[in-house]
Amino acid sequence: MTALLEAIDLTVSFGDRAGWFRPGQQVQAVRAVSLALQPGEVLAVVGESGSGKTTLARALLGMVPIAGGTVRFDGCDTAAMTAAQTLAMRRVVQMVFQDPFGSLDPRLPVGAIIAEPLDIHRIGTKASRRERVAELLDLVGLSPDAAGRYPHQFSGGQRQRIAFARALAPGPRAIIADEPLSALDVSIQSQMLNLAAALRARLGLAYLIISHDLAAVHHVADRVATMYLGRIVEVASVDALFSTPAHPYTAALLAAVPRIGTGKRVPGDALGGDIPSPLAPPPGCAFHPRCPAATSLCATEAPALRALRAGHDVACHHPLGAA
Amino acid sequence: MKLGPAHDRVEVIAGLDISLSAGRTLGVVGESGCGKSMTALAIMGLAPKPHAIGGELRFAGQDLRAMPDDARRQLRGAEMAMIFQEPMTALNPVVPVGVQIGEMLIVHEGASDADAARAAVALLERVGIADPARRARASPHELSGGMRQRVMIAMAIACKPRLLIADEPTTALDVSVQAQILDLLLELQRDTGMAMIFISHNLGVVSAVADDIMVMYAGRAVETGPAQLVLTAPAHPYTAGLIATLPDIGHRQKILPVIEGSPVNPRNRPPGCAFAPRCKLVIPDCRAAVPPMVALGPSQRAACIRVAA
Numbered sequence: 073m074t075a076l077l078e079a080i081d082l083t084v085s086f087g088d089r090a091g092w093f094r095p096g097q098q099v100q101a102v103r104a105v106s107l108a109l110q111p112g113e114v115l116a117v118v119g120e121s122g123s124g125k126t127t128l129a130r131a132l133l134g135m136v137p138i139a140g141g142t143v144r145f146d147g148c149d150t151a152a153m154t155a156a157q158t159l160a161m162r163r164v165v166q167m168v169f170q171d172p173f174g175s176l177d178p179r180l181p182v183g184a185i186i187a188e189p190l191d192i193h194r195i196g197t198k199a200s201r202r203e204r205v206a207e208l209l210d211l212v213g214l215s216p217d218a219a220g221r222y223p224h225q226f227s228g229g230q231r232q233r234i235a236f237a238r239a240l241a242p243g244p245r246a247i248i249a250d251e252p253l254s255a256l257d258v259s260i261q262s263q264m265l266n267l268a269a270a271l272r273a274r275l276g277l278a279y280l281i282i283s284h285d286l287a288a289v290h291h292v293a294d295r296v297a298t299m300y301l302g303r304i305v306e307v308a309s310v311d312a313l314f315s316t317p318a319h320p321y322t323a324a325l326l327a328a329v330p331r332i333g334t335g336k337r338v339p340g341d342a343l344g345g346d347i348p349s350p351l352a353p354p355p356g357c358a359f360h361p362r363c364p365a366a367t368s369l370c371a372t373e374a375p376a377l378r379a380l381r382a383g384h385d386v387a388c389h390h391p392l393g394a395a
Numbered sequence: 396m397k398l399g400p401a402h403d404r405v406e407v408i409a410g411l412d413i414s415l416s417a418g419r420t421l422g423v424v425g426e427s428g429c430g431k432s433m434t435a436l437a438i439m440g441l442a443p444k445p446h447a448i449g450g451e452l453r454f455a456g457q458d459l460r461a462m463p464d465d466a467r468r469q470l471r472g473a474e475m476a477m478i479f480q481e482p483m484t485a486l487n488p489v490v491p492v493g494v495q496i497g498e499m500l501i502v503h504e505g506a507s508d509a510d511a512a513r514a515a516v517a518l519l520e521r522v523g524i525a526d527p528a529r530r531a532r533a534s535p536h537e538l539s540g541g542m543r544q545r546v547m548i549a550m551a552i553a554c555k556p557r558l559l560i561a562d563e564p565t566t567a568l569d570v571s572v573q574a575q576i577l578d579l580l581l582e583l584q585r586d587t588g589m590a591m592i593f594i595s596h597n598l599g600v601v602s603a604v605a606d607d608i609m610v611m612y613a614g615r616a617v618e619t620g621p622a623q624l625v626l627t628a629p630a631h632p633y634t635a636g637l638i639a640t641l642p643d644i645g646h647r648q649k650i651l652p653v654i655e656g657s658p659v660n661p662r663n664r665p666p667g668c669a670f671a672p673r674c675k676l677v678i679p680d681c682r683a684a685v686p687p688m689v690a691l692g693p694s695q696r697a698a699c700i701r702v703a704a
Binding site: 120121227228229230257258259260261262263265266269284286287288290291314324325326327328329330331332333334335336337339340341342343344346347 | 606657
């Protein structure tokens with residue numbers, strides 16, 4: 073099966089030119105990442121802030137320049153695509169952002185916001201677009217009269233539904249969602265999770281979800297990739313990753329998720345330290361300064377991402393449960 | 396408590412009873428607009444003006460509302476302190492963090508500059524910052540989010556307060572750093588015996604630190620009780636709904652239970668029980684009068700006529 077969207081050895085770096093008083097610096101936000109989103113699949117990317125997960129999503133969509141490697145869409149190298157092909161790709165891969173207050177134009181009525189992708193991609197006639205907007209509003213659980221109102225008249229959850237409707241407008245095959253829940257109230261998050269699941273079942277959508285909410289990821293994802301300092305350190309099916317994490321970083325993240333009904337925390341088992349600066353990544357495995365299982369090998373040699381078993385890849389010299 | 400000018404006042408908190416003893420943590424849970432932060436600000440004497448506060452507010456037997464502003468200011472920072480969600484907006488961006496911590500001791504305890512500087516380094520070490528002497532000279536923007544939150548905690552505990560109010564202190568942090576900060580607060584409480592009010596929308600986080608819980612909805616308390624009891628055997632339909640809607644690792648459901656609708660703003664609070672429009676158990680009587688808090692056992696209380704009956 074051809075992957076819908078695929079990164080091969082993808083590297084993204086940000087840099088500034090040397091100034092008068094300082095040398096130029098290059099930061100590799102994404103380092104040699106290979107990851108594929110299959111049609112109809114829900115793939116989640118998790119990791120702490122600064123791990124490069126948002127940059128990876130943006131690079132897949134061509135929103136940031138690529139320093140190395142390739143991005144393939146439906147098997148075609150996106151760097152070699154014509155403008156028309158790029159536009160076609162952007163029609164079928166849509167994005168939903170974290171903040172529904174910042175991502176909707178406050179001066180446009182909701183109907184115009186949702187119809188905008190239809191205008192851009194010249195889909196349908198004026199009348200058919202109006203019909204499509206009503207259909208989309210219904211699909212995301214809003215009433216048709218919402219089309220005439222403005223974003224500020226809606227709550228955060230309703231705005232995220234509007235953002236969803238806009239993403240669905242041109243009939244995408246995949247939606248890339250960057251922290252789609254974190255700005256929403258707790259009781260609204262479950263409504264959105266159910267909506268995303270219902271839309272997937274109905275439209276056969278693939279999702280690439282960027283999230284730090286591991287419980288939500290566990291609920292929706294088929295596969296999960298853990299990122300640390302720009303690299304993928306583990307990829308596995310959601311069940312394998314949550315029940316038998318192989319990378320100590322994944323295990324530490326899972327252990328840190330506060331859960332209900334387990335009683336008060338006993339201080340002492342938190343993962344120490346912060347994610348290091350990507351300006352000065354540690355030598356060897358980037359996680360070794362915080363890793364409870366680190367050895368001298370980890371400090372000198374970066375582990376490659378390799379298959380631990382079928383469908384479970386890990387980049388660790390001493391994967392958990394391997395011995 | 397009512398907020399806003401006299402002709403347009405909104406009752407943001409209504410009929411709240413809280414009592415907290417030394418060494419205990421009260422977790423305050425609710426969604427945006429439920430009044431949890433306003434409760435904290437009212438206790439601190441920092442509620443936005445103009446406002447009108449009714450009822451009583453006592454701290455260690457003193458009537459806070461009768462206290463002159465000066466005395467209240469002395470109390471704040473020394474006896475009761477508060478930490479916020481986003482340390483970057485609470486810290487002065489152009490003053491080294493060590494100076495900001497030392498300032499607390501100069502203002503409240505009359506410490507000399509040199510003593511304050513020394514104490515600031517010790518406090519930074521106490522909150523788990525490596526290389527504290529060097530970090531004391533850093534500006535807030537040079538520190539990571541987790542370290543900034545540690546700095547704010549150092550400021551808050553500088554004068555050994557008897558009450559620490561933490562308003563969503565870990566919401567802006569990653570889970571791993573969140574665990575570190577929760578551990579730090581629990582250790583500090585164990586060592587100093589301070590009382591804590593811990594405000595969060597995250598039930599898991601509250602579960603990790605709280606002894607008792609108060610669940611708020613639209614400015615009112617809807618359920619109170621021991622944390623583990625409220626979280627494992629919730630009585631109020633809102634509490635039960637909130638807990639049921641959370642996806643849980645290890646227990647995957649095809650469709651999550653939901654609470655329909657969105658949280659109500661105190662300005663548009665419906666008559667009777669504010670949760671009635673979203674409640675699955677609603678009966679006509681729910682809309683008739685605000686349900687009183689009813690004891691459901693030795694320690695759990697809920698404001699719902701359906702569970703009390």
